[in-house]
Amino acid sequence: xxxxxxxxxxxxxxxxxxxxxxxxxxxxxxxxxxxxxxxxxxxxxxxxxxxxxxxxxxxxxxxxxxxxxxxxxxxxxxxxxxxxxxxxxxxxxxxxxxxxxxxxxxxxxxxxxxxxxxxxxxxxxxxxxxxxxxxxxxxxxxxxxxxxxxxxxxxxxxxxxxxxxxxxxxxxxxxxxxxxxxxxxxxxxxxxxxxxxxxxxxxxxxxxxxxxxxxxxxxxxxxxxxxxxxxxxxxxxxxxxxxxxxxxxxxxxxxxxxxxxxxxxxxxxxxxxxxxxxxxxx
Ligand SMILES: [Zn+2]
Numbered sequence: 001x002x003x004x005x006x007x008x009x010x011x012x013x014x015x016x017x018x019x020x021x022x023x024x025x026x027x028x029x030x031x032x033x034x035x036x037x038x039x040x041x042x043x044x045x046x047x048x049x050x051x052x053x054x055x056x057x058x059x060x061x062x063x064x065x066x067x068x069x070x071x072x073x074x075x076x077x078x079x080x081x082x083x084x085x086x087x088x089x090x091x092x093x094x095x096x097x098x099x100x101x102x103x104x105x106x107x108x109x110x111x112x113x114x115x116x117x118x119x120x121x122x123x124x125x126x127x128x129x130x131x132x133x134x135x136x137x138x139x140x141x142x143x144x145x146x147x148x149x150x151x152x153x154x155x156x157x158x159x160x161x162x163x164x165x166x167x168x169x170x171x172x173x174x175x176x177x178x179x180x181x182x183x184x185x186x187x188x189x190x191x192x193x194x195x196x197x198x199x200x201x202x203x204x205x206x207x208x209x210x211x212x213x214x215x216x217x218x219x220x221x222x223x224x225x226x227x228x229x230x231x232x233x234x235x236x237x238x239x240x241x242x243x244x245x246x247x248x249x250x251x252x253x254x255x256x257x258x259x260x261x262x263x264x265x266x267x268x269x270x271x272x273x274x275x276x277x278x279x280x281x282x
Contacts, residue, residue, distance in 0.1 A: 021075035049154035095152035100128035
């Protein structure tokens with residue numbers, strides 16, 4: 001989970017280009033909705049990141065359909081927008097999870113409920129297919145006014161440490177368990193949002209599995225650090241160096257930074273237990 005920057009785009013000019021590229025009657029339906037879309041876009045910016053309780057624009061059913069169609073049946077300007085949003089190297093990795101490749105555009109506010117934001121760049125978040133599918137059409141945590149997911153374009157991921165991973169060596173196997181903790185001073189709503197984001201996107205299990213896979217790639221370096229002299233301290237140092245690299249770029253809650261630090265503090269792992277992550281021949 002991390003923040004990404006917004007693209008600088010003239011959104012109404014984009015809207016006009018998409019509308020012009022549609023055939024009648026959709027072109028006319030979009031143009032008839034234009035004034036309401038202008039108002040809706042402004043209220044999105046005014047409320048962000050707390051867009052979870054915005055009023056729905058009073059579009060007619062046909063206008064709603066035309067707005068969704070503008071996204072799902074792509075015209076050249078929409079395809080160009082998709083390319084601009086997904087083409088940036090900084091968003092190649094999905095900002096919701098930080099592990100998989102961004103291959104889709106997620107509607108932060110779902111287009112079923114908010115068709116007015118179907119082609120609104122600020123509402124289109126580069127996302128991996130796993131996160132996009134898991135997020136579905138949900139916005140708020142049930143029974144609350146707290147948004148269920150971070151908005152990568154607007155929410156700032158707290159700098160204070162909130163992600164934890166426990167590592168255990170049992171019978172020559174390594175087990176990992178990730179969780180989100182509420183640090184002292186963190187507002188309850190911020191914590192609830194982090195926790196639901198983590199839970200609903202299945203990040204505990206995804207980080208665990210990807211972490212074990214990642215460690216397989218790190219195995220040769222750990223083996224070298226350990227060396228013939230069986231230097232467990234050198235293994236721990238190697239892990240700390242790696243953690244610092246991740247932290248410098250991605251902050252203290254990067255899932256691999258957490259994993260490296262936890263393993264550096266695990267004496268059994270450093271003292272040869274890392275053999276557990278040696279990739280098995282296929
Ligand atoms: Zn993702």
